[in-house]
Amino acid sequence: MDSVVQRVVQPVVQPVVALVDVVAVLGSFPALAGASLSVNRGEILLLRGPNGAGKTSLLRLCAGLLPVERGTATVLGCDLVADRTSVRNRVGLLGHSNGLYADLTVADNVRFWGATVGASQHEIDASLTRMGLANRLADVQVAKLSAGQRRRTALACLVARRAELWLLDEPHAGLDATGRDDLDVTLRSAAAAGATVIVASHELERAGALATRVVEVVGGQVRQVAE
Amino acid sequence: MNTWRIARLVAAKDLRVEWRSRVVLNQVLPFAALVMVMFAFALDNDTVLTRVAPGLVWLATMFSLLVIVQRAFAVETADGALDALQVAGVRLGGIFLGKAIALAAQLAVLELMLLAAAIVLYKTEVVADGIVLLVTTFVAATTGLAFVGTLYGGLAAGAKGRETLLPLLMLPVVAPVLIGATRATEAALGTENATPSDGWPWIGLLALFAVVFGVGGTLAFGSLIDE
Amino acid sequence: MIGMLYAPYVIGSYVVTFVGIGLYTLRILAQARKAAGQVPLQDRPWS
Amino acid sequence: MTGFMTSTTSPAPSDRAPTSTTFSRALGIAALVGIGWLIVFGLFLSPNDRVQKTGVRILYIHVPSAWLAYLAFGVTGLSSVAYLWKRTRSLTWDRIAGASAEVGVLFMGITLVSGSLWGRISWGTYWTWDARLTTTAFLFVTYIGYLAVRGLGGTHQQRAKRSAVLAILAMLEVPLVHFSVTWWRPLHQNETVENGKLSGLMLFTLFVGIIAFTLLYVWLVLHRQRVLTLLDQVDDQGLDVAIVERRNEVVNAQEVSP
Numbered sequence: 163m164d165s166v167v168q169r170v171v172q173p174v175v176q177p178v179v180a181l182v183d184v185v186a187v188l189g190s191f192p193a194l195a196g197a198s199l200s201v202n203r204g205e206i207l208l209l210r211g212p213n214g215a216g217k218t219s220l221l222r223l224c225a226g227l228l229p230v231e232r233g234t235a236t237v238l239g240c241d242l243v244a245d246r247t248s249v250r251n252r253v254g255l256l257g258h259s260n261g262l263y264a265d266l267t268v269a270d271n272v273r274f275w276g277a278t279v280g281a282s283q284h285e286i287d288a289s290l291t292r293m294g295l296a297n298r299l300a301d302v303q304v305a306k307l308s309a310g311q312r313r314r315t316a317l318a319c320l321v322a323r324r325a326e327l328w329l330l331d332e333p334h335a336g337l338d339a340t341g342r343d344d345l346d347v348t349l350r351s352a353a354a355a356g357a358t359v360i361v362a363s364h365e366l367e368r369a370g371a372l373a374t375r376v377v378e379v380v381g382g383q384v385r386q387v388a389e
Numbered sequence: 390m391n392t393w394r395i396a397r398l399v400a401a402k403d404l405r406v407e408w409r410s411r412v413v414l415n416q417v418l419p420f421a422a423l424v425m426v427m428f429a430f431a432l433d434n435d436t437v438l439t440r441v442a443p444g445l446v447w448l449a450t451m452f453s454l455l456v457i458v459q460r461a462f463a464v465e466t467a468d469g470a471l472d473a474l475q476v477a478g479v480r481l482g483g484i485f486l487g488k489a490i491a492l493a494a495q496l497a498v499l500e501l502m503l504l505a506a507a508i509v510l511y512k513t514e515v516v517a518d519g520i521v522l523l524v525t526t527f528v529a530a531t532t533g534l535a536f537v538g539t540l541y542g543g544l545a546a547g548a549k550g551r552e553t554l555l556p557l558l559m560l561p562v563v564a565p566v567l568i569g570a571t572r573a574t575e576a577a578l579g580t581e582n583a584t585p586s587d588g589w590p591w592i593g594l595l596a597l598f599a600v601v602f603g604v605g606g607t608l609a610f611g612s613l614i615d616e
Numbered sequence: 617m618i619g620m621l622y623a624p625y626v627i628g629s630y631v632v633t634f635v636g637i638g639l640y641t642l643r644i645l646a647q648a649r650k651a652a653g654q655v656p657l658q659d660r661p662w663s
Numbered sequence: 664m665t666g667f668m669t670s671t672t673s674p675a676p677s678d679r680a681p682t683s684t685t686f687s688r689a690l691g692i693a694a695l696v697g698i699g700w701l702i703v704f705g706l707f708l709s710p711n712d713r714v715q716k717t718g719v720r721i722l723y724i725h726v727p728s729a730w731l732a733y734l735a736f737g738v739t740g741l742s743s744v745a746y747l748w749k750r751t752r753s754l755t756w757d758r759i760a761g762a763s764a765e766v767g768v769l770f771m772g773i774t775l776v777s778g779s780l781w782g783r784i785s786w787g788t789y790w791t792w793d794a795r796l797t798t799t800a801f802l803f804v805t806y807i808g809y810l811a812v813r814g815l816g817g818t819h820q821q822r823a824k825r826s827a828v829l830a831i832l833a834m835l836e837v838p839l840v841h842f843s844v845t846w847w848r849p850l851h852q853n854e855t856v857e858n859g860k861l862s863g864l865m866l867f868t869l870f871v872g873i874i875a876f877t878l879l880y881v882w883l884v885l886h887r888q889r890v891l892t893l894l895d896q897v898d899d900q901g902l903d904v905a906i907v908e909r910r911n912e913v914v915n916a917q918e919v920s921p
Contacts, residue, residue: 189816189817190898190901190902190905191905191909192902192905192906192909195906195910196906196910225476226476227475227476229820229821231818231902247615250475250478251477251478252478255473257469257472259468259469259472261468261470261473262468262470263402263406263464263468264467264468265406265409265410265464266402266405266406266409270402270405274402275473275477277398278395278398278479279477319473323477381909381910381911381912382906383910544812544825544829548812548815549816554811554812557804557808557811558812558829561801561805561840562805562832564843565840565842565843568843568844572846590846594846597839598839601839602835605831609828609831612828613825613828613829621717622718622784623717625721625781625783626718626720626721626780626784627706628780629721629724629725629777629780629781630702630706632773632776632777633724633728633776634698634702636772636773637769637773637879637883640766640769641886644883645682647894648680648681648682648886648890648893649681651681651893651894651897652681652682652893654896654897654900655681655893655896655897655900660889660892660893662682
């Protein structure tokens with residue numbers, strides 16, 4: 163009876179990310195020790211917390227890279243406990259590493275990662291333009307770029323991937339002022355278009371202004387932050 | 390994206406990486422040539438060298454294979470590209486086939502150079518009626534080596550101590566190729582009065598090897614990589 | 617009885633065999649004893 | 664002894680031999696008796712062979728250990744298939760595969776050492792590039808590689824999946840290696856044992872050897888598998904403790920932060 167009323171008042175919206183008491187291990191170390199988190203469609207969630215708290219592991223778990231040791235985890239309706247590979251292709255992850263081929267040019271890289279999801283040449287050009295790379299940088303080898311320029315390239319690859327859930331680990335790090343503005347515009351428009359964004363960052367002012375909600379990750383757990 | 394399109398994409402990417410970096414061309418080929426010269430120092434006898442030339446060509450191929458495979462997977466793991474491929478939901482069987490194709494292309498160039506080195510340094514002579522057998526041997530052996538190299542290279546890629554683990558795992562497996570390809574090459578070149586008809590049964594073994602590890606690798610690669 | 621000529625080979629092979637097996641067995645038992653202190657009885661399906 | 668008297672928490676017998684059961688103890692005693700018999704018969708009671716002279720005595724340990732090494736690798740392969748086949752992904756199959764491979768490598772090492780000592784007596788050389796010898800040597804190296812991969816780390820299920828796939832690849836590889844070396848060196852040296860030229864007492868001694876080594880194999884795999892279970896459980900418990908510690912970082916962080 164109760165549930166019927168609820169369904170009438172508030173239509174059941176399945177959260178994009180639903181983690182309940184998740185434990186995940188790196189070797190024998192519990193990087194996540196009972197993390198629970200729920201994220202809805204269109205949110206831009208900021209994960210903050212000290213180094214080694216488990217932010218990166220949380221993102222990798224949502225991307226289906228890190229297996230769920232205990233607890234339940236559903237991302238985009240896919241049960242990660244049953245098959246963590248099922249969510250792939252629908253999420254995009256920008257981790258600590260950029261996932262770039264250093265010997266290839268910027269355009270080569272974006273073209274390759276775009277092609278993995280069948281992106282058109284137009285979409286690839288648009289991604290390069292979005293991150294301010296559609297200039298002379300496009301034909302430079304990634305190995306010759308600065309750290310910030312590589313980060314931009316990795317973001318352009320992510321844009322070309324058209325993911326439903328964006329997972330970004332310290333995306334602002336190394337970027338200059340224009341790069342940060344480009345990033346914020348990109349993330350806002352992705353969220354506006356129905357994607358969900360989770361950002362782990364230490365730059366609380368910058369990312370806090372961007373985020374629609376903030377949670378704190380400490381000791382492998384997620385704590386709500388009163389705002 | 391179906392497996393075959395992924396394979397073409399990955400193969401083109403790997404060959405482009407080699408085209409832009411020229412690591413195999415500038416480092417592995419000279420290494421292989423050096424090995425051929427060192428064999429001559431060690432054996433120090435023209436008659437013996439001509440006699441064992443086919444074996445030395447394939448032995449030098451095996452050593453170079455180890456180096457090329459390390460390089461092929463270092464490209465994927467250096468900046469987390471292998472993780473990114475998994476998050477992108479790329480079919481791992483497609484990655485296997487693509488990397489094997491690129492590896493086979495590089496091996497083919499290497500083997501041609503080694504054969505040329507044997508002709509110049511070891512007084513090996515290619516005879517006309519053995520040419521079909523020779524080409525068939527190189528195609529069959531290269532295919533098998535590329536499959537095994539990719540399979541075990543992928544297994545060792547994420548592991549600690551990968552540099553030492555790879556030879557331990559791979560060399561026992563490629564032993565049948567070393568034996569089969571050497572005997573078939575001897576038959577094709579007429580070493581010790583062998584005739585091409587002596588070589589064809591070995592082609593059967595090489596082909597069987599290529600098929601077993603091609604099918605086995607496409608099926609197993611995913612579960613070896615996806616940890 | 618063992619012929620004198622090849623006695624070192626024969627005895628050597630027996631020694632290598634049983635010393636090898638013996639050392640491996642001791643290692644298993646030592647590991648078992650070390651681990652056993654930390655695992656309660658109900659977690660050993662065989663006991 | 665005093666330690667035993669004062670200890671109240673755990674019963675002494677299970678702590679001194681925690682992987683033993685009545686069955687395994689009986690098995691172990693039987694294996695020991697078998698080995699005692701083997702040594703008595705093999706070294707003293709059995710006669711010299713007319714052709715091989717005293718060298719035949721090595722065969723009483725060489726042949727059984729070779730047979731058990733092959734059996735052990737077969738068990739590893741089948742357990743790996745069983746692990747991947749069942750949707751439950753039972754780690755028991757994985758531990759049996761690992762235990763059997765370890766024991767197989769041990770027996771294969773014994774086979775190679777005793778075989779080359781026998782070859783030195785019978786053929787006058789430690790090694791010959793005969794197909795069977797060569798295949799055996801490759802098996803030895805292949806399963807050393809398998810054990811190295813088992814030790815790579817990761818979760819128990821990751822280890823199990825990776826090594827099961829590798830064991831199945833090894834099963835594909837072995838026939839290929841065997842075919843290639845058989846074609847390469849088809850000539851076999853004299854196979855006295857297989858041709859059944861041994862006298863009654865010699866055959867009996869060989870029989871004793873096979874029984875003793877088989878009992879030993881079962882005992883070793885049984886115990887090794889149980890030890891691996893204990894070690895996995897110690898890992899799991901370590902995880903429980905580590906989770907509690909990890910969760911306490913929250914409290915500590917609260918104390919530190921303003």
